[in-house]
Amino acid sequence: MRPETHTDADSAPTQPGTAKSIAARWNWVVIDTMDGPDQATVVLDGDTPREFSRLNRCSIARVGSVARMMDPLIHEVYDTGRTRDKYITLTDDRVQHLIGVPVLGPAGVVQAIAMWCGNISEPLPAIPVIGAAEWNGSGIVSANPAAMFLLRTPAGDALSGHTIPETIAAFESIDHHGFLSLFNLPTVDTPADRWSGTAVTIDEYGERHNVFIAARATRIDGERRVRAVIADASGGNTTPNSTKTTNSPS
Template sequence: MVSTHRGASRARLGNAPAAREWTVIETLRGNPDQISVVLKKNKPQTFLGLGRASLPRTMLEITVADCLRSGVTISRSVTVNDGRTYRLVTMPIIGPTGSIYAVIVWSASIIEQMPQIPKVGAMEWSPSGVLTATPAAAYLLRPPNDRPAGHTVPELLASFEDWEDKFGFFAMFEMFSLNGNSRTDEWAGSAYKRYEDGTLHKLHIAARAVGTGAQRRIRAVVCDVPTTDHPTGTDVAVAALRAVPILPGHALALVDLGTAFVHEWITDDPHLAGWPHHHPTYDNDGRARVAATCYDLALGQPAATVEARIRFNPLDDWIDIHSQWKRLDTIRPQAILDITPAVPHPPPISGCSLCADLVDPRRLK
């Protein structure tokens, strides 16, 4: 059994192999009985059981539980039955709520130099899809702007070159059952992000749902994974949207009907260009119309017209919008929206310097 004391404590084990690379273990639900491996030997894993990790399961269970209790980095020595001594290091990854979202583990002989600590961040989505991230996760994701209030689904997706199994991610936010598929409680996939220096990064994301009802949240860890892969390319729905001509004063959007998430936004109007990085609030009637339209189109209705009132800041006036919806027959039901404000050139959103810059007269000259 492994000692749970920190420092230079020792424990007798079987002939345990040394893990030369860091192992990332998600602890998203905060329960030592509900943990799994999401990165092993620099390779992404989909909630791999501890029994298939590079280290003995008992060792991992005890050391992770110890790290969850203490909330600090732990370094100890472990002696196996043949007399060899290994160094075992565990480090907690703290999430935006202050809870531990993951534990990273490394073990090797006591004379072996510790490899570079992997880049691992933690984040959380609200039911409406607004993301809050730790500084480490924000560094990896590198969203297009710095917003303390969080980042929306369309601006995050727009910053990626590809997001594998994007629809599986959406299923975690399902408003209603589609074709017998109910909302899921866990998901893992990879996003490809090109950084400012031109390098392509593969970001492995593992997410689990916690809480119920209005308290439901999606917690996740993100790992920077060495890769020689390349994005598979734009999906059919996005390609269809980008092929549609845009009229002046209009915006085109791609909406996932099961969640009402707008995940692609195209416009030539600077007064509408800033909307994707804000989360819209509908008035009561508009919210009901949008939900009903998503449901009807998801079940096969080909098109719809929706009038609604939205705003992005409670201090702003309501904006009347007209939208035309056209269903797309894809693996997961989507729709293209053509959106027009009732009054051309709506004012910038209060308190947003980015929106103000987009409509600055000096910029528009």
């Protein structure tokens, strides 16, 4: 068998392949890096929510040589905070393009990575809108512009500085119990370490929108914080649901 070759954008092949891509029409995969690249999981595969699943279970990992390049690319994107890509030559000489795009949280940390793989001759599909938010130990939220857009934050409201109740008020509906279980509240015996689910927002025209939220607790300088990745989930039922809550011992 021919050895596989891996290159980066600076040494990309110049001749696109002509064979039909093994990854044709594959969607973007959203990878959670809220607790660092070593704990990366898949939270969204196209428009399908994933319950913090393993990298090798997502759609673009079906090809072994591509799957093996995902973890190195995740670390590279996380460490640089910049878009990075790889070109992978398969045993039949087809060339696959693997690209990772960082989603920066309000503190400038890469909270998620959008990843896509397709044939080198395929045009890059439009990347979905992905937001990021973070709650500090006092329950005060900060968010990037994409998160404010997805949560339909009113004009002139920066969202940052809102309390947990004020954050929940931004939703038309959400799994209150699942979301609140992440925080150190008097009503919560043992805070969960992660939660994911959908919520509903209403825009200025009165239209309802689904948003998918994946949130994870992490510790920064000894303080317990909650980070979230937020993505558009349009096309689904406008009914909130919780997909998974996992308790943490601390």
